[in-house]
Amino acid sequence: MQIIIGYGNELRGEDGFGIEVARRLRQSNLRDTKIITPFQLTPELCLELLGAEKITFIDAAYDPYAPYALAVPLPREEQRMSHRLSPHLLMHMLRFLYGSSCRYELFSLCCCDFDAIADDKAYHTALERVVSFITRSN
Amino acid sequence: MSNTKDNTIVIDPVTRIEGHAKITIDLDEQNRVDDARIHVTQYRGFEKICEGRPYTEMPAMTARTCGICPVSHLIASSKACDAILAVRPPKGGRNLRRIINLAQIVQSHALNFFHLSSPDFVYGMDADKADRNIFKMMQTHPEMAKEGIKLRAFGQKIIEELGGKRIHPTWIVPGGVSHTITEQMKQNILDQIPEAMAIAQKALRFFKENLPKFEKEIETFGNYDSLFMGLVNKKGNLEHYDGTLRFMDAQGNILEDGIDPRFYKDYIGEAVEEDSFLKSPYFKPLGYSKGMYRVGPLARLNVADACGTPLADRELEEFKALGKGKPVSNSFYYHYARLIEIIYGIERIEELLGEKQTLDENVRAHAGVNRNQGVGCSEAPRGTLFHDYSVDNNGIITGVNLIIATGNNNLAMNAGVKQVAQNFVDGSNVTDGALNRVEAVIRCFDPCLSCSTHALGIVSSRIELRNAKKETIKVIDRR
Numbered sequence: 001m002q003i004i005i006g007y008g009n010e011l012r013g014e015d016g017f018g019i020e021v022a023r024r025l026r027q028s029n030l031r032d033t034k035i036i037t038p039f040q041l042t043p044e045l046c047l048e049l050l051g052a053e054k055i056t057f058i059d060a061a062y063d064p065y066a067p068y069a070l071a072v073p074l075p076r077e078e079q080r081m082s083h084r085l086s087p088h089l090l091m092h093m094l095r096f097l098y099g100s101s102c103r104y105e106l107f108s109l110c111c112c113d114f115d116a117i118a119d120d121k122a123y124h125t126a127l128e129r130v131v132s133f134i135t136r137s138n
Numbered sequence: 139m140s141n142t143k144d145n146t147i148v149i150d151p152v153t154r155i156e157g158h159a160k161i162t163i164d165l166d167e168q169n170r171v172d173d174a175r176i177h178v179t180q181y182r183g184f185e186k187i188c189e190g191r192p193y194t195e196m197p198a199m200t201a202r203t204c205g206i207c208p209v210s211h212l213i214a215s216s217k218a219c220d221a222i223l224a225v226r227p228p229k230g231g232r233n234l235r236r237i238i239n240l241a242q243i244v245q246s247h248a249l250n251f252f253h254l255s256s257p258d259f260v261y262g263m264d265a266d267k268a269d270r271n272i273f274k275m276m277q278t279h280p281e282m283a284k285e286g287i288k289l290r291a292f293g294q295k296i297i298e299e300l301g302g303k304r305i306h307p308t309w310i311v312p313g314g315v316s317h318t319i320t321e322q323m324k325q326n327i328l329d330q331i332p333e334a335m336a337i338a339q340k341a342l343r344f345f346k347e348n349l350p351k352f353e354k355e356i357e358t359f360g361n362y363d364s365l366f367m368g369l370v371n372k373k374g375n376l377e378h379y380d381g382t383l384r385f386m387d388a389q390g391n392i393l394e395d396g397i398d399p400r401f402y403k404d405y406i407g408e409a410v411e412e413d414s415f416l417k418s419p420y421f422k423p424l425g426y427s428k429g430m431y432r433v434g435p436l437a438r439l440n441v442a443d444a445c446g447t448p449l450a451d452r453e454l455e456e457f458k459a460l461g462k463g464k465p466v467s468n469s470f471y472y473h474y475a476r477l478i479e480i481i482y483g484i485e486r487i488e489e490l491l492g493e494k495q496t497l498d499e500n501v502r503a504h505a506g507v508n509r510n511q512g513v514g515c516s517e518a519p520r521g522t523l524f525h526d527y528s529v530d531n532n533g534i535i536t537g538v539n540l541i542i543a544t545g546n547n548n549l550a551m552n553a554g555v556k557q558v559a560q561n562f563v564d565g566s567n568v569t570d571g572a573l574n575r576v577e578a579v580i581r582c583f584d585p586c587l588s589c590s591t592h593a594l595g596i597v598s599s600r601i602e603l604r605n606a607k608k609e610t611i612k613v614i615d616r617r
Contacts, residue, residue, distance in 0.1 A: 005348075046287055047287065047288075096273075096277060
């Protein structure tokens with residue numbers, strides 16, 4: 001089973017990208033797929049991810065220098081923890097605590113406006129690309 | 139990151155807390171700590187943002203203050219709206235609000251203990267920084283890390299069952315809650331209680347067994363005289379949803395009791411410091427800053443006569459004995475109090491689910507605007523929370539004042555930071571362990587800075603440029 005996590009805050013403009021992609025994917029009837037749309041990543045999410053063979057994170061990141069580029073940040077050693085987690089730390093928890101060996105990928109939309117959607121066309125082009133990529137690879 | 143430039147040590151950012159903060163430690167000529175302060179560098183502006191909006195939007199809007207304790211804001215905000223409507227929600231609605239509030243407290247306390255603070259308890263304050271984190275915990279104490287996840291999931295699941303989603307549920311509304319719960323939902327929660335309780339009790343045993351390792355910290359982690367404030371119920375017992383305010387001094391004398399939270403302004407003043415966006419509330423009758431008080435788990439257990447549930451009461455007795463007849467004054471024991479509150483929360487949730495009225499169909503009172511002001515007060519995980527709204531006759535918000543739990547503790551946190559710095563920081567040899575302790579004393583309070591920096595308007599924006607001798611060479615005053 002693959003799990004797709006689209007997360008973010010829909011009230012904050014382009015930060016809702018992950019949620020919107022996930023909503024579109026729900027209509028695609030993907031095989032053997034569970035789609036979840038949390039506001040942010042939290043430790044107890046681990047319990048919902050047990051049994052996944054592949055996890056896809058879809059998020060938005062503030063980066064005004066490459067607007068609407070789809071970036072895949074390299075995993076880095078994340079030492080900090082607060083009440084929310086990065087995808088890398090969540091995967092770390094899954095591996096260390098629950099012995100999960102599932103693969104994961106991350107689509108991160110470089111955004112420049114968390115108050116609105118600054119460039120509707122570019123935003124929706126990026127959205128279509130992610131939806132299309134995930135749908136085709138299913 | 140730290141450095142010792144111009145006799146000032148800066149820890150920026152402070153780690154394993156929610157939000158952004160900076161601590162400055164000023165050294166004297168002999169390199170001893172002269173002063174230390176926490177500066178909250180975030181700025182939000184919620185009180186102004188809300189003006190002009192209909193009061194009905196306030197629970198949903200103010201819940202956005204925070205992604206950690208939105209339920210606490212929903213509760214206090216809805217209670218302020220109840221007051222504007224001049225209604226009291228039906229018993230079923232009140233019980234359900236109580237349950238979701240306790241679930242929030244359980245999950246928040248669990249995260250602080252198991253994932254944010256446990257590296258300090260397990261490895262000690264002087265452990266290598268590379269080891270003193272959640273990654274190392276996952277390697278050496280995976281069961282404990284997993285139990286933390288389970289206990290947090292217990293609280294979050296209740297919030298999801300009742301509110302529809304874990305973060306920012308919209309189920310708590312002016313007049314009550316939007317719908318009741320089913321017998322099946324109730325049973326789902328009850329089924330998880332034995333495991334949640336076993337985890338909570340095991341964590342408390344672990345903490346108590348490890349206390350001897352932290353004698354020096356217990357002695358010096360925010361161990362000072364202060365007042366304590368919290369809600370208590372009619373019996374004088376622990377209360378998180380309703381009740382009246384009680385102020386207690388460091389000797390255990392009750393200074394004020396039975397205060398209706400509506401009149402909070404008669405007792406609480408809010409000072410503004412120039413170096414922080416976090417306001418500094420104080421007990422008005424004693425003035426600023428003599429009126430420094432603490433809120434949150436430690437304060438709640440100090441001011442309460444009892445918890446009112448069997449297991450928590452047994453633990454409370456042991457806890458109160460630490461104070462030897464006085465309130466427990468050491469902030470290190472916030473962790474202890476947090477664990478007792480988890481046990482209480484689980485017991486109380488079970489009790490409330492057992493009450494017949496909890497499943498009543500009637501969970502909401504409906505009315506229009508009957509008052510032009512409403513104050514809602516409840517206990518959030520970190521302490522007493524006030525929402526105070528003024529509305530016009532059409533229900534449009536004309537004024538908002540929020541006193542957030544973390545803000546109540548601002549003066550106390552500063553006093554704690556200074557005390558720990560003076561006891562552990564040596565200006566000529568600043569160790570990582572010493573700096574960790576300075577951060578750890580803040581973690582005792584489990585501050586949520588995102589939540590508490592909501593003020594706009596009277597916060598001055600003042601930038602001082604100082605030379606190596608700390609002489610002010612330029613002041614930019616943006617008031």
